[in-house]
Amino acid sequence: MLKAVNRVLLGLLGLGLFALGGGVLLGGLDLQRHWGFDMPGWWPFRGPEDVVLGTWGRTRWREEGWWWPVVIAVLVVLLALLLWWFLAQLHRHRPGQVLIESEGDVAARLNARALEDAIEEEAKVLDGISHVHVRLTGRPAAPAARVRLLLEPHAEPVRTLERLSGETLADARDSAGLDRLPSEVRLREVRHRSHRVV
Numbered sequence: 686m687l688k689a690v691n692r693v694l695l696g697l698l699g700l701g702l703f704a705l706g707g708g709v710l711l712g713g714l715d716l717q718r719h720w721g722f723d724m725p726g727w728w729p730f731r732g733p734e735d736v737v738l739g740t741w742g743r744t745r746w747r748e749e750g751w752w753w754p755v756v757i758a759v760l761v762v763l764l765a766l767l768l769w770w771f772l773a774q775l776h777r778h779r780p781g782q783v784l785i786e787s788e789g790d791v792a793a794r795l796n797a798r799a800l801e802d803a804i805e806e807e808a809k810v811l812d813g814i815s816h817v818h819v820r821l822t823g824r825p826a827a828p829a830a831r832v833r834l835l836l837e838p839h840a841e842p843v844r845t846l847e848r849l850s851g852e853t854l855a856d857a858r859d860s861a862g863l864d865r866l867p868s869e870v871r872l873r874e875v876r877h878r879s880h881r882v883v
Contacts, residue, residue, distance in 0.1 A: 690770075690773075694770070708728060711724065712724065712728075712732055712733070712735060713733055714733075715732055715733055780797050780821055780822075780825040780828055781796075782794040782795060782796060782797055782825050783795045783796075783797050783825055783828050783861055783863075784825045785861055785862045785863075793862075794825070795861055797821045797825075797828070800821060800828075800857060800861060801819040801820065801821055802819075803857060803860075804817075804830065804832070804853060804854065804857045805819050807853045807856060808832070808834070811845060811848050811849065811852075811853070812840070813836055813837045813839060813840025813844075813845050814834055814835070814836060814837070814845065815835040815837050815875050816834070817833070817834055817835075818832070818833040819832050819833075823867075827865075828863070828866065829867040829868065829869070830854065830866055830867070830868040830869070831868070831869050831871075832854075832868060832869070832870045832871070833870075833871045834849070834870065834871070834872050834873070835873050835875055836872055836873065837874075837875055838874060838875060840874075842872050845872070846870060846872070849870065850868070850870075854866055854868050
């Protein structure tokens, strides 16, 4: 879905820029006079001496009460759409499936969410871990894991990291038939509220 939206948006943007640039180029080089055709009546840039947006075009609506609210609303909507598009790009590299090596020519696919859940469930049993969140990134044939751990106050970070890497992530890599599973692990400690002693 995101690929289709990207292609449509880029196609429309490219088409609009091509039309605008081509029209300005035709007016700037006075090609309509040389080639014997006329630009549409609404087109403001008709010759080398014309500007794309004249004084009248820039100031005609300024005194109207609705002008600035409409301009601000359009800019806010445009900004919201651009932010949505940008955030969608950040999440686009999350694979929906992981390719598993299998014998013969048959390609096996594993649901990425299922692999994330399996890693989380196995990591939860490690001593000192309060909460686990796993997210797979990268390509289906070469996924990587981002792991966030919330540690209990008594946990030993080095020991926990060694067990996570040597046991949990190694099991996930082997069970999915992957040659490697690069991982980024972020550790955070649970913060308890201080108790008041009377």
